Amino acid sequence: MEKILDRFLRYVAIDTQSDEESSSQPSTAKQWDLLNLLADELRAMGVKAETEEHGYVYAKIPGNNGKDTPTIGFMAHVDTAPDASGKDVKPQIIDCYDGGDIPLKGVPGLFLKPSEFPELLHFKGETLITTDGTTLLGADDKAGVAEIMDAVQYIVTHPEFKHGPIAVAFTRDEEIGCGVDSFDVKRFGADFGYTMDGGEIGELEYENFNAAAAKIHIQGRNVHPGSAKDKMKNAIHIATELNDLLPKLARPEYTEGYEGFFHLISFKGAVEEADIAYIIRDHDRAKFEARKEMMEKAAAFIDAKYGEGTVRLELKDQYYNMREMVEPHMHIVDTAVKAMELAGIKPRIQPIRGGTDGARLSFMGLPCPNIFAGGLNFHGKMEYVPLRSIEKAAEVILNILRLYAE
Numbered sequence: 001m002e003k004i005l006d007r008f009l010r011y012v013a014i015d016t017q018s019d020e021e022s023s024s025q026p027s028t029a030k031q032w033d034l035l036n037l038l039a040d041e042l043r044a045m046g047v048k049a050e051t052e053e054h055g056y057v058y059a060k061i062p063g064n065n066g067k068d069t070p071t072i073g074f075m076a077h078v079d080t081a082p083d084a085s086g087k088d089v090k091p092q093i094i095d096c097y098d099g100g101d102i103p104l105k106g107v108p109g110l111f112l113k114p115s116e117f118p119e120l121l122h123f124k125g126e127t128l129i130t131t132d133g134t135t136l137l138g139a140d141d142k143a144g145v146a147e148i149m150d151a152v153q154y155i156v157t158h159p160e161f162k163h164g165p166i167a168v169a170f171t172r173d174e175e176i177g178c179g180v181d182s183f184d185v186k187r188f189g190a191d192f193g194y195t196m197d198g199g200e201i202g203e204l205e206y207e208n209f210n211a212a213a214a215k216i217h218i219q220g221r222n223v224h225p226g227s228a229k230d231k232m233k234n235a236i237h238i239a240t241e242l243n244d245l246l247p248k249l250a251r252p253e254y255t256e257g258y259e260g261f262f263h264l265i266s267f268k269g270a271v272e273e274a275d276i277a278y279i280i281r282d283h284d285r286a287k288f289e290a291r292k293e294m295m296e297k298a299a300a301f302i303d304a305k306y307g308e309g310t311v312r313l314e315l316k317d318q319y320y321n322m323r324e325m326v327e328p329h330m331h332i333v334d335t336a337v338k339a340m341e342l343a344g345i346k347p348r349i350q351p352i353r354g355g356t357d358g359a360r361l362s363f364m365g366l367p368c369p370n371i372f373a374g375g376l377n378f379h380g381k382m383e384y385v386p387l388r389s390i391e392k393a394a395e396v397i398l399n400i401l402r403l404y405a406e
Helices: 004-012 031-044 118-123 139-157 235-244 285-306 323-329 331-342 357-363 387-405
Strands: 048-052 056-061 072-077 092-094 128-130 166-171 192-198 203-205 210-219 261-269 273-282 311-319 370-372 384-386
Touching: 004 128, 004 139, 004 387, 031 048, 031 056, 031 139, 031 166, 056 139, 072 139, 072 357, 072 387, 139 166, 139 192, 139 384, 139 387, 192 203, 192 331, 192 357, 192 387, 203 331, 210 235, 210 285, 235 261, 235 273, 235 285, 273 285, 285 311, 311 357, 323 331, 323 357, 331 387, 370 387, 384 387
Parallel strands: 072 166, 072 192, 192 370
Antiparallel strands: 048 056, 056 166, 092 128, 128 384, 203 370, 210 273, 210 311, 261 273
């Protein structure tokens, strides 16, 4: 049997970065490299698996416990975030971490420091996998992919392990909000599911942000600066003025827990034209709607001030809080809690300050809370994952199956 560490390292070596500017499915052709590999590996294990034209792998494992047991789904996404390169990932293996600063050797002078990331000290004495400082690692969500595949490998090589029917899916483009745009819940065939896409060991989440995206185009007017008085409209200044209308303390760097935010994620501009983009988040649906209204009012105010046609706002909902769809099926959460406890893990139920494929799937009729995959500092060069966390996540999958089979 292949060790989960070796499997994880094989997967992160494949560049699967998604592209938010693309309209194809998947958004990048290179995601097929891992999707096809996973389908081949499943078939080599004797599991019925198929790839789907929009970039999904679906697999089924029949139950062997002789009982009427629900079909349980497990999902992870193959893409990595556009925020940092996922090409030529060179992981570092830190055996028996001593609690000190970890040099990221691809960038001289760059360190992963517990003074900046105190969670590192939770894993003193453990094996850590880090980046070399030049790319992200890809534990989001290739740790989840490796955990599911490791659990499948155990199941098919241990026929004495009793379980009900299992559905497995690997998705694409989760990082750009398109992960389940064409996902076929009926074809997947699960009664409920779990995404293996959380962070630190013990995390269990069935609440997430309501989410919207705002794209704003500012049309300025460029005039030679020597004769610009009362004529020039500098789109850069207008865009910053609009941004200043939003509450400054409602930004990600000032919020936590259930607090929502406006997050300015891009700013591209010149005097003539500027484009800015935001993501808007809040767990509370009423507050979420109020935040969108605030954005609309800010855009309308600036448009009126500088002349009709100055501001063009595109506001689009992305996903909603899965809590309302999961709470009627709380046995899913309760079983995950028990599965973690059986693995010697203290569960930590908390809201996701983000979203998962499971959020949208829950509204598509597939209740789908989120279980830790083990990684930390996602989407950047400081990303790392403890080996024990990956191993324990795979154990939790098996424990969930065992509990329902019983």
